[in-house]
Amino acid sequence: MALDIVELIKITLGVLHTFVRFLPLGLYFFSYLSSVLFKDRRSAIILGGLVANDLVGFSLKKYFKFEPREECAIFGSKDAGKSLGFLPNSHTEVMSFITAFFYSNMWHKYKFDLIPFVSLFFMTLLVAWSRISIGCKSLQDVLFNIVVGTMLGMLYYYFTRKSYMKAEEEAKGTDKTVCDLGYDNYKCSEIRDGTVIMRDPEEKKKRREIEETDEDQGWYDTA
Numbered sequence: 001m002a003l004d005i006v007e008l009i010k011i012t013l014g015v016l017h018t019f020v021r022f023l024p025l026g027l028y029f030f031s032y033l034s035s036v037l038f039k040d041r042r043s044a045i046i047l048g049g050l051v052a053n054d055l056v057g058f059s060l061k062k063y064f065k066f067e068p069r070e071e072c073a074i075f076g077s078k079d080a081g082k083s084l085g086f087l088p089n090s091h092t093e094v095m096s097f098i099t100a101f102f103y104s105n106m107w108h109k110y111k112f113d114l115i116p117f118v119s120l121f122f123m124t125l126l127v128a129w130s131r132i133s134i135g136c137k138s139l140q141d142v143l144f145n146i147v148v149g150t151m152l153g154m155l156y157y158y159f160t161r162k163s164y165m166k167a168e169e170e171a172k173g174t175d176k177t178v179c180d181l182g183y184d185n186y187k188c189s190e191i192r193d194g195t196v197i198m199r200d201p202e203e204k205k206k207r208r209e210i211e212e213t214d215e216d217q218g219w220y221d222t223a
Contacts (some may be wrong), residue, residue, distance in 0.1 A: 013133075020130040021074060024050075024087055024094045041167035046101070049156045053097050056152060057089035072136040084107050089149075095127045096149025097156070104157035105164065 028050055034043035060066070068086050074084035085095075106112055128146070131137040137145070157164070181200040 016126065017130050017134055020091060020127050023127065024091055025074070026088070027094065027098065027119070040171060042171060045160050045164050045167060046098070047155075048141070049097065049101060050094070051150055052156065053094065053149075054088040057093065061088065069136055071134050072131070090137065090141070090145045091127050091131055092124070092137065093145040093149035093152075095124045096146045099124050099151040100150040100153025101157045104154050105161070107159055108157070170176060 026123060028047070031043045031047040031050065035047055036039045072090070073086055089097075102116055102120060106117065124146070128142045132139060
């Protein structure tokens with residue numbers, strides 16, 4: 001029974017390491033498919049950020065002539081005689097970039113979203129633990145990559161925040177006013193940020209009576 005538990009733990013850890021290994025590629029595929037199949041501009045902006053982030057990482061690696069460790073390879077194995085395949089950026093840096101982008105979006109909107117916040121936080125911790133555990137990165141490397149990814153993610157959001165927030169409004173349908181949607185049971189003055197701010201029929205009736213009285217008063221004054 002004890003051996004079964006140990007074997008189960010090993011299998012679970014192996015699955016987690018495999019998940020983390022292909023996580024950056026998964027982010028690429030998800031953002032690409034979401035932007036193409038669902039025409040979601042938010043995903044297109046995130047995809048552009050991933051590409052820009054990897055271009056920066058690739059340039060820095062070339063400039064500093066950085067040689068990654070064998071344990072960091074995505075594909076291939078020296079033991080099998082196959083060439084190793086590496087990504088332009090470390091996994092921790094990529095995950096920190098995504099986390100910083102969404103955290104910046106929450107900060108900009110003054111809106112704390114618990115589930116994305118906690119999920120991204122623990123995902124970043126999982127990636128950091130996995131890369132250290134398999135011998136790919138040291139603790140100092142992971143901390144450095146987190147700092148770099150965070151700075152680049154915040155910087156990218158700063159330059160794309162207007163486009164991203166507009167894409168969010170388009171996805172939610174809040175970029176259209178009540179008149180654009182074709183509703184005639186509410187006036188545009190009774191809608192604020194896509195939300196009805198006057199629901200009570202009696203309140204609406206009194207409001208309209210006051211508006212009509214003001215209009216009549218104005219007519220008498222001009223007459």
